C-alpha cells in the first residue's frame with residue numbers, strides 16, 4: 703500500500719512538472735506578437751518530433767520592427783545575443799507570405815535556441831543553400847517550392863541529414 707502511494711505521488715509529481723513546463727512555455731509564447739506565436743509553437747513541435755526538448759524561455763522576446771526602426775536592424779531578421787531577443791524587419795519582402803514568415807523565424811530560432819552560426823555552403827547545384835542558417839541566399843523555400851521545407855527542417859535539427867534529390 704505504501705509503495706502504491708509513493709508510486710502514485712511520483713506519477714502526480716512527474717505529470718505536474720510536465721504540465722508546468724508546457725504551460726510555462728505556452729505562457730511565454732503568449733508574450734510574443736500574435737503573428738509569430740503559431741510559427742514558434744510549430745518550430746518547437748518540429749524539434750520535439752525529432753527528439754529536441756527546446757526551452758523557448760531562452761528567447762526573451764520577438765520584436766517586429768518596421769521601416770522607421772529598420773536603420774538599426776538592417777537585416778531581414780537578427781538574433782541579438784545581448785538581450786536574447788529576435789528582431790524581424792516586417793518590411794522585408796519575405797515577411798509578406800506565411801512561408802516567408804516561417805522561414806525567417808526558423809532561421810532566427812536556429813541562432814537563439816539551437817546556437818547555430820551561419821552556414822553559407824551551397825549544394826553542388828550552386829543555387830540552393832544546404833541549410834536555412836545560410837545568411838544570404840533567400841528564400842530557402844516559398845509557396846512555389848514548399849517541397850523543400852521538410853529537408854530544411856530536418857537539417858536544422860540534424861546536420862547529418864542527407865542532401866535532397868531536388869538539389870542534385
Ligand SMILES: [Zn+2]
Pocket residue numbers: 780809813820837
Ligand atoms: Zn542569421
